[in-house]
Amino acid sequence: MSQKSYAEALADFVVSLELKRIPSYVIEHAKLCILDWLGATIAGTNEKEALTLVKLFKEFKPEEATIIGFGVKVPSHDAAYVNGAISHMIELDDIHREAIIHPGVPVVPAALALSEKLGASGKFLIESVIAGYEVEIAIGKAVNPSHYKYWHSTGTCGTFGAVAAACKVLGLSSEKIVNAFGIAGTHAAGLIEVFGTSSKPLNPGRAARDGVIAALLAERGFTGPRTILEGDKGFFKATSTEKDYDKGFKGLGKVYEITRNGFKRHSSCGHTHAAIDAILSLKNKFGLTPQDIVEVEVGTYSDALEIVGRNYEPKTPAEAKFSLPYCIAVALLDGAVSLRQFTHERVMKSDVRDLARKVKVYVDDEVNALYPRKLGAKVRVRMKNGDVHEELVEVAKGNPENPLNKDELIDKFVQLASMKLSSDKCRELVEAVMKLEKLGNVRELLEIMAS
Numbered sequence: 001m002s003q004k005s006y007a008e009a010l011a012d013f014v015v016s017l018e019l020k021r022i023p024s025y026v027i028e029h030a031k032l033c034i035l036d037w038l039g040a041t042i043a044g045t046n047e048k049e050a051l052t053l054v055k056l057f058k059e060f061k062p063e064e065a066t067i068i069g070f071g072v073k074v075p076s077h078d079a080a081y082v083n084g085a086i087s088h089m090i091e092l093d094d095i096h097r098e099a100i101i102h103p104g105v106p107v108v109p110a111a112l113a114l115s116e117k118l119g120a121s122g123k124f125l126i127e128s129v130i131a132g133y134e135v136e137i138a139i140g141k142a143v144n145p146s147h148y149k150y151w152h153s154t155g156t157c158g159t160f161g162a163v164a165a166a167c168k169v170l171g172l173s174s175e176k177i178v179n180a181f182g183i184a185g186t187h188a189a190g191l192i193e194v195f196g197t198s199s200k201p202l203n204p205g206r207a208a209r210d211g212v213i214a215a216l217l218a219e220r221g222f223t224g225p226r227t228i229l230e231g232d233k234g235f236f237k238a239t240s241t242e243k244d245y246d247k248g249f250k251g252l253g254k255v256y257e258i259t260r261n262g263f264k265r266h267s268s269c270g271h272t273h274a275a276i277d278a279i280l281s282l283k284n285k286f287g288l289t290p291q292d293i294v295e296v297e298v299g300t301y302s303d304a305l306e307i308v309g310r311n312y313e314p315k316t317p318a319e320a321k322f323s324l325p326y327c328i329a330v331a332l333l334d335g336a337v338s339l340r341q342f343t344h345e346r347v348m349k350s351d352v353r354d355l356a357r358k359v360k361v362y363v364d365d366e367v368n369a370l371y372p373r374k375l376g377a378k379v380r381v382r383m384k385n386g387d388v389h390e391e392l393v394e395v396a397k398g399n400p401e402n403p404l405n406k407d408e409l410i411d412k413f414v415q416l417a418s419m420k421l422s423s424d425k426c427r428e429l430v431e432a433v434m435k436l437e438k439l440g441n442v443r444e445l446l447e448i449m450a451s
Helices: 006-016 024-044 048-057 076-086 104-118 122-143 153-170 174-187 202-219 235-239 270-286 302-308 324-334 350-356 365-370 406-417 423-434 443-450
Strands: 065-067 072-074 293-300 359-363 377-383 388-393
Touching (some): 006 153, 006 174, 024 406, 048 072, 048 076, 065 076, 065 104, 072 076, 076 104, 076 202, 104 153, 104 202, 122 235, 153 174, 174 202, 270 293, 270 302, 270 324, 270 377, 270 388, 293 324, 293 365, 302 359, 359 365, 365 377, 406 423
Antiparallel strands (some): 065 072, 293 377
């Protein structure tokens, strides 16, 4: 880096970012990120925790921005909080592998809430989303993988992404954005300990809200340290043991990390996806039947073992999404790991619980050596007749090297959104998002759902 602090360099990047200078393929990908986030949010409104949040927040005034799916308007920072939390509830939001972050869930709700409040155009919404993604991913890459030992990057680094997006919508100067980063840095939080509970989605919700609040405070004259990131008592040293922070910022403004974002197709923690892909492939190739299986060995990387590999008897859908043994068992039984596999009734069924006990999760040296560049898994199935079937998946479907294409992402959106909206509304939303840069006012997008 130059003599500028990291916050100053990021602020200059946010101010200079203009849609007319961004390659068309980046803009197209950004719109798919927004669409993917919207699908996860609409489907998430069916969760009981979503209703709990709405009941709490709907009394707050003034009515500035929409809580998606409920026809309720609240202050913009509160809309960012609720939409951010809801969009993370079903575990189908996007993910950036090297930053170890779900970039959309803090950034899009922050950008959308302020855009609706101010009546901003679709063009400004896209710009703010790209700015937010690039900032949070840069910081996530700088502090990880060591940061992820305790800290939920989506909550911590996501706060910086949310404030970048909010500042872009507000049109703040570089100086005020630096202050906003300083404020956001002391707000940034989110612990891994909450994984597997209904508190996990609150991390991105809080990040989205605090990003909006930090930007509004900076706009009104609040200050923060220019060295909030690299300072002796700043974010980097407090939350990471990395030595080369520059690794996160190489190519900033030239290589758009948003295009290296991945999309999820299984409704569970991303650490389970490669293993799920592997077991589904083996099931399809060899016609595996659960009653003929003696044991399933799942070789993964150390973080996956710690986060998803130890719970063999989840008691709630939230726990099941962080149980690799459960995900493998239900994939073998149902041939899918979708929302239908994460109901209380399915989680407690004896067939899946019995099969989960046959799954053994361990750290595989080959797979572990690839992490975090690749979130892979090696699955070996031992059958009663003596056959052994094995498959290595280095990159789960949906990652940049093995992507979901535009049509597949639109299909995913329609499947999720149709849980709440008519097919006509789903198609109307797809069309609106894919032409977002031509939308004069973001409120038109919200009106499609409200009507």
